[in-house]
Amino acid sequence: MLLGSIEAGGTKFVCAVGNEDYRVLEKVSIPTTDPGTTFTKVINFFKPFKDLAALSIASFGPIEIQKNNKLYGYITDTPKKGWSNVDFVGPIKKELTVPIFFTTDVNGSAYGEYVMAQLFNEKIQSLVYLTIGTGVGGGAVIDGTILGSAGHTEMGHVYVKRHPDDLEFQGICPFHKDCLEGLASGPTFEARTGLKGKDIPIDHHVWDIMSYYVAQAAIQQTMILRPDNIVFGGGVVSEAFLEKVRRDFAELNQNYIKVPDLKTYIRMPRIKDNGSATLGNFALAFKELGN
Amino acid sequence: MLLGSIEAGGTKFVCAVGNEDYRVLEKVSIPTTDPGTTFTKVINFFKPFKDLAALSIASFGPIEIQKNNKLYGYITDTPKKGWSNVDFVGPIKKELTVPIFFTTDVNGSAYGEYVMAQLFNEKIQSLVYLTIGTGVGGGAVIDGTILGSAGHTEMGHVYVKRHPDDLEFQGICPFHKDCLEGLASGPTFEARTGLKGKDIPIDHHVWDIMSYYVAQAAIQQTMILRPDNIVFGGGVVSEAFLEKVRRDFAELNQNYIKVPDLKTYIRMPRIKDNGSATLGNFALAFKELGN
Numbered sequence: 371m372l373l374g375s376i377e378a379g380g381t382k383f384v385c386a387v388g389n390e391d392y393r394v395l396e397k398v399s400i401p402t403t404d405p406g407t408t409f410t411k412v413i414n415f416f417k418p419f420k421d422l423a424a425l426s427i428a429s430f431g432p433i434e435i436q437k438n439n440k441l442y443g444y445i446t447d448t449p450k451k452g453w454s455n456v457d458f459v460g461p462i463k464k465e466l467t468v469p470i471f472f473t474t475d476v477n478g479s480a481y482g483e484y485v486m487a488q489l490f491n492e493k494i495q496s497l498v499y500l501t502i503g504t505g506v507g508g509g510a511v512i513d514g515t516i517l518g519s520a521g522h523t524e525m526g527h528v529y530v531k532r533h534p535d536d537l538e539f540q541g542i543c544p545f546h547k548d549c550l551e552g553l554a555s556g557p558t559f560e561a562r563t564g565l566k567g568k569d570i571p572i573d574h575h576v577w578d579i580m581s582y583y584v585a586q587a588a589i590q591q592t593m594i595l596r597p598d599n600i601v602f603g604g605g606v607v608s609e610a611f612l613e614k615v616r617r618d619f620a621e622l623n624q625n626y627i628k629v630p631d632l633k634t635y636i637r638m639p640r641i642k643d644n645g646s647a648t649l650g651n652f653a654l655a656f657k658e659l660g661n
Numbered sequence: 662m663l664l665g666s667i668e669a670g671g672t673k674f675v676c677a678v679g680n681e682d683y684r685v686l687e688k689v690s691i692p693t694t695d696p697g698t699t700f701t702k703v704i705n706f707f708k709p710f711k712d713l714a715a716l717s718i719a720s721f722g723p724i725e726i727q728k729n730n731k732l733y734g735y736i737t738d739t740p741k742k743g744w745s746n747v748d749f750v751g752p753i754k755k756e757l758t759v760p761i762f763f764t765t766d767v768n769g770s771a772y773g774e775y776v777m778a779q780l781f782n783e784k785i786q787s788l789v790y791l792t793i794g795t796g797v798g799g800g801a802v803i804d805g806t807i808l809g810s811a812g813h814t815e816m817g818h819v820y821v822k823r824h825p826d827d828l829e830f831q832g833i834c835p836f837h838k839d840c841l842e843g844l845a846s847g848p849t850f851e852a853r854t855g856l857k858g859k860d861i862p863i864d865h866h867v868w869d870i871m872s873y874y875v876a877q878a879a880i881q882q883t884m885i886l887r888p889d890n891i892v893f894g895g896g897v898v899s900e901a902f903l904e905k906v907r908r909d910f911a912e913l914n915q916n917y918i919k920v921p922d923l924k925t926y927i928r929m930p931r932i933k934d935n936g937s938a939t940l941g942n943f944a945l946a947f948k949e950l951g952n
Contacts, residue, residue: 494810495810496810496811508885510885512803512808512810513806513810515804517803517886517887518886518887519785519786519787519803519804519887519888519889520787520887520888520889520920520921521887521918521919522887523884523885523886523887524884524887524917524918525884525885526884527880527884527917527918528877528880528881528884528885529821529822529877529880529881529913530820530821530822531820531821531822531823531839532822532823545915545917546913546915546917548822586819586820589818589819589820590819590820590881590885591885593814593815593816593817593818593819594799594801594814594816594819594881594882594885594886595808595809595814595885595886596808596809596810596811596812596813596814596815597810597811598810598811622820622837624836624837626815626818626836626837627812627815627818628812629811630811
């Protein structure tokens with residue numbers, strides 16, 4: 371039996387086929403162009419695998435995941451040109467005729483991290499995955515179930531307290547200006563300094579401003595969800611950056627909530643090379659078969 | 662079979678005995694004095710009910726709810742004098758010898774609202790209960806389970822964006838100064854204006870400042886949990902106040918997340934006269950029996 375994974379991002383679609391041990395057998399990266407061309411390439415990748423039993427899609431969003439909604443399986447109002455109100459599950463299902471699970475990219479990653487933690491016998495029941503990249507988003511898994519009954523989570527679009535040295539910055543979220551995504555996504559580096567984040571040394575003060583906001587996100591998730599740990603992914607995140615996040619988290623928490631050692635509580639992904647969503651998809655595809 | 666409820670607050674303990682239909686048969690209010698005196702009165706209330714099968718306690722906090730912790734069943738580091746590190750479940754269990762469920766006051770209320778919604782066939786899977794009173798706290802129920810695996814939620818101790826007309830106020834949280842509780846709990850009225858909230862007309866601008874923060878809490882819970890609805894309780898909350906919260910929520914959301922009609926999404930408790938926690942306790946006691 372083979373399981374399929376589609377990790378659909380704004381720049382590329384990573385497609386993979388794996389076995390029941392969640393090992394990757396074949397993987398391909400397809401550039402995100404228009405939906406028709408992209409879907410055709412995705413379908414052509416999977417078609418030769420006659421033993422494909424199920425597939426999971428972890429997609430950029432927003433997406434419709436309510437099965438009783440007539441737009442179930444669609445990418446809905448996305449700022450990405452050409453991709454608003456596009457049926458994603460429909461055309462794939464038509465050609466591949468296998469059960470498909472559909473969720474957000476961050477939920478896929480969160481699920482992969484959760485499964486990996488279980489495989490290594492970590493005693494955790496719940497976990498948040500927060501990505502800080504082109505956008506900011508998060509997903510949570512609680513007792514093996516992805517959080518969100520009215521729809522998928524949108525953890526980037528929350529408001530935070532301003533850093534005292536960042537009061538003039540307007541924020542860049544097209545919807546909310548200075549929500550978390552508007553203040554702490556990757557493109558805010560350029561908006562603030564004219565430089566890309568990757569070209570700014572970690573001891574530049576702008577990294578402290580970033581970590582202050584990301585630490586507040588961790589505080590929100592801690593107080594609202596009480597997860598066992600919080601995993602950070604995305605292009606902005608590094609171990610050196612997370613050290614700053616841990617410092618600011620401790621300062622903002624004031625020891626009010628007892629959390630585990632911050633080195634394990636606020637952490638990089640267990641799965642290297644952005645593999646969390648692929649593993650998550652394999653496990654979600656397997657689950658979609660009634661396992 | 663009889664079920665017991667203890668709703669333990671900083672000023673009073675409301676104890677009740679109910680039947681399997683969750684109807685209150687007898688109820689008493691005991692002033693919160695020192696732990697020994699208070700517990701003795703609680704035990705004396707329940708003792709005559711020979712058919713008491715189980716009990717649930719919804720307590721002010723913070724409390725220890727992890728069963729593998731040696732302080733399970735304790736009120737831990739509370740600012741309330743005489744109540745820090747006090748064993749709550751132990752002495753009650755010793756005298757009444759019934760199974761006891763132990764949770765926070767707001768979790769009890771959240772559970773009561775969830776059960777009531779199910780009894781009335783509302784199609785909801787998840788719900789948040791947020792109380793704005795002497796403090797700010799919240800609990801969530803998802804698919805019949807109280808949220809929080811690493812401990813109970815502390816939804817009041819999150820940070821928010823400042824209202825532009827409230828930049829000078831320092832906040833009154835003894836731990837975090839200007840967290841949500843520090844900016845939007847009942848005592849902030851007096852700290853800001855010298856007047857108690859109940860003496861300030863709803864068209865006074867301070868109510869707009871309050872609603873701005875409470876709406877941000879609703880935004881956080883919406884984006885992080887995607888609950889089916891959010892119930893507001895506590896002394897600060899009224900229907901007129903929630904109208905302001907709905908207005909600010911709409912403004913802060915910018916239609917980014919599609920939520921149900923705000924009149925039902927952001928709402929007063931289904932159960933009148935602060936009865937949510939009592940009903941929740943009856944249901945949690947019943948569940949503790951393996952139901």
